[in-house]
Amino acid sequence: MSGDGVTRRGILGGGVTAASLALAASPAAALLQARGAARAAGQRMPNGLELPATPPRRKRPDSVGFAIVGLGNYALNQMMPRFAEAERAHVAAIVSGNPDKLQRVGDAYGVPQDARYSYETFANIASDDRIDAVYIVLPSGLHADWTIRAFAARKHVLCEKPMALSGAECERMIAASGRANRKLMIAYRSHFEPYNLQAMELMAQGAVGQLRLIRSEQSYRMGPTSPSQNWRANRALAGGGPLEDYGIYGLQAALYLAREMPESISATAFRPGADPRFGEIFAHVSSQLRFPSGAIAQLATSYDSSGINFVDVRGTTGALIMDPATSYSGQKMRLEGRDRREFTPGDPSVQFARQLDHFADAIRGGTRIRTPGEMGLRDLRLFEAIYASAAAGRTVKLNPDGTMRS
């Protein structure tokens, strides 16, 4: 430690996440840390799943073929059905550790038998020309490993949020992308969603005057569970918990609405004792970001309080209120103050297919990726600063790239 900051080197050891160290004060957490790396393993079919009655068709001969890695709730209930709405992307292959899922999902999506891979046979995708890109939709602690394996097979990668669980993992993913000369995009869907896009535009036009304060919260109450039953409660797979999973939307919104990087962060994280849900992860994380302009962002996220997902931006002449702010659908947004207005810029559910087409365009046409690996790395660095501040109980100063100042 030095001055009133905490050095990055002091907090982070090789490949150890900031969240792990913030949690490692407890004996249970230390035990888990000794247990070793998490592995990809087949899980049962999500409940209440409806598979397509007829397989979706690819729409164009130059459509980008994706291998979907991890057939869980988000892949099966949200993203795979959205390929039918994409113009330039299609499901070419699936990867799962559960043979029953491979069969049922493969049949429903018309995936040929020889394009259904297990985690053990994944490396064979290297010689499968039907696959241009890999979509990593595994538990977050597996993103780095499987992204690097996909680059080793010389495929492009669309990786779910959070990009990984540490800045060091993100750096390895970006380096692997460079070595393979293949593209890396992080699936930050709000950058393709009409309400959030309009909010970005409004802030760029100065719709609230000079920015003073952003407040945001993403919370829900996790049902009874434990780290062995649910990867979201397991530190090796989920990091510190709600921040990486849900609070990431608040951090993202604060950054794309403030349009500047914070220069310091102070944070607090809470883990109740004797609750199996929070044996390895935090229940709540709250942070305050100070920007060079003087604006402040207050971000809260919880796995143990009633559901909310809002962003409230206050400036010198008005306020922009989004509630819900970053959901799959149902967004609401209004401007208050000098110019009062409600906005209905379009159907939020286009965000899923638009992000697929955006990546397809980057692969086929070389267009710029709006949400590249560098953005995911930036966010993980800020998470590290949040956990470092919470662990040290003091403000952490930042460099412009989000690394902690020594």
Ligand code: NAD
């Ligand atoms: P999930 O638990 O429903 O599915 C995870 C899947 O990963 C499992 O079904 C299984 O197929 C596979 N898996 C492989 N190894 C596993 C292991 N050791 N433990 C558990 N599962 C394993 O989770 P999910 O909600 O689909 O989340 C998957 C990813 O998608 C996460 O990174 C999450 O952050 C992200 N996600 C993104 C959004 C979004 O809006 N962009 C929404 C939900 C989830």
